[in-house]
Amino acid sequence: MDARRNVTKRGFIRYTFLLLLILVTLSFIAIFNHTQFQNITSFLRPLWDTPPPPFQYIPHYYAENASINNLCNLHGWTLSSEPRNVFDAILFSNELDLLELRWRELYPYVTKFIILESNMTFTGIPKPLTFALNRHRFAFAEEKIIYGFLPGEVPPSDVHIDPFLIESHHRSIMNELIRRSGISDGDLLIVSDTDEIPSSHTVNLLRLCDGLPSVLHLEMRNYLYSFEFPVDYNSWRATAHIYSRWSRYRHSRQTDLILSDAGWHCSFCFRHLSDFVTKMTGYSHADRVKRKEYLDYSRIQRKICGGDDLYDMLPEEFSFKKLIGKMGSVPRSSSAVHLPGYLIENAEKFKFLLPGGCQRSPE
Numbered sequence: 001m002d003a004r005r006n007v008t009k010r011g012f013i014r015y016t017f018l019l020l021l022i023l024v025t026l027s028f029i030a031i032f033n034h035t036q037f038q039n040i041t042s043f044l045r046p047l048w049d050t051p052p053p054p055f056q057y058i059p060h061y062y063a064e065n066a067s068i069n070n071l072c073n074l075h076g077w078t079l080s081s082e083p084r085n086v087f088d089a090i091l092f093s094n095e096l097d098l099l100e101l102r103w104r105e106l107y108p109y110v111t112k113f114i115i116l117e118s119n120m121t122f123t124g125i126p127k128p129l130t131f132a133l134n135r136h137r138f139a140f141a142e143e144k145i146i147y148g149f150l151p152g153e154v155p156p157s158d159v160h161i162d163p164f165l166i167e168s169h170h171r172s173i174m175n176e177l178i179r180r181s182g183i184s185d186g187d188l189l190i191v192s193d194t195d196e197i198p199s200s201h202t203v204n205l206l207r208l209c210d211g212l213p214s215v216l217h218l219e220m221r222n223y224l225y226s227f228e229f230p231v232d233y234n235s236w237r238a239t240a241h242i243y244s245r246w247s248r249y250r251h252s253r254q255t256d257l258i259l260s261d262a263g264w265h266c267s268f269c270f271r272h273l274s275d276f277v278t279k280m281t282g283y284s285h286a287d288r289v290k291r292k293e294y295l296d297y298s299r300i301q302r303k304i305c306g307g308d309d310l311y312d313m314l315p316e317e318f319s320f321k322k323l324i325g326k327m328g329s330v331p332r333s334s335s336a337v338h339l340p341g342y343l344i345e346n347a348e349k350f351k352f353l354l355p356g357g358c359q360r361s362p363e
């Protein structure tokens, strides 16, 4: 009698366990029904991935009317007797509007704008020389431009292309271009992508103070599609270097030091829907385009106005709390305060980057 009861009990536990397992599996399938496997791994990131080592934040002080001497001192630096020359170096693909905002923002303080462009994307697709074709738009900076053209060779179709290899080739060509730009030891070199724009007062501070660390990451506010969708403060890849022969054009972690709130990183901030497609198929993460419908203009337009991810991907976060907090659309902001000056002075021309401007034209 007792033995039989034990058997039924064990059976009951086993069935309950099985039922639970099926329920959990089903709910996972339900949650991720419309997305891909990639999302399950992203969702479980807090379990398998460790966050990068924490940065050491340098508090950043600024007010419009503050004296530069006072600002240098607040950062623990001293006012330099002579301003540094500033070199701003970018690899350009097709971010024309952001390039204009960037160069207008930095023009007063930059000695040379170094720009490298190729006729092939990192994924091996031929591309127009967007900068060269639109160079007239940058006539205001002409005497400061150092332009490099990097010819791309379309690889034979049976050769596997590694976008990260092509990108690293571009970076090494960029190192040569910088060396030949007239830069000297002690000058300031800004290394960032076109869409990572340091604010002009940050660059002014770095050119006028002595005692800076030799390499410094620049923390930037992240935006998606336009300044209407502020994501977070977590952009860190841009760097400022006191140039020496060891300085290298890299876009990775180089030091623990980071200067807070030093500019804007506006991802996918394009004027035309066609530019989104070019970017989605042309850069190092082209493998994220898992379905052809991802490139439909109407779908892209919907995602932009909703502040939603173009690839239906989950945010990259290292704790469940942050991950869940960031799931879903980026909330809209109505603030257009503390943005690049030229954007505000030309609000009509750049209205697609401002609150209420999410509609894009196709071409």
Ligand SMILES: *[C@@H]1O[C@H](CO)[C@@H](O)[C@H](O)[C@H]1NC(C)=O
Residues within 6 Å of the ligand: 065
């Ligand atoms: C800004 O600085 C100038 C000159 O130092 C001073 O005369 C003026 O009162 C200041 N304005 C504000 C708003 O602090």
Ligand SMILES: *[C@@H]1O[C@H](CO)[C@@H](O)[C@H](O)[C@H]1NC(C)=O
Residues within 6 Å of the ligand: 119, 120, 125, 126, 127, 151, 152, 153, 154
């Ligand atoms: C890029 O330009 C070079 C030289 O003008 C040419 O030889 C090469 O085929 C071009 N590459 C592509 C991908 O169009």
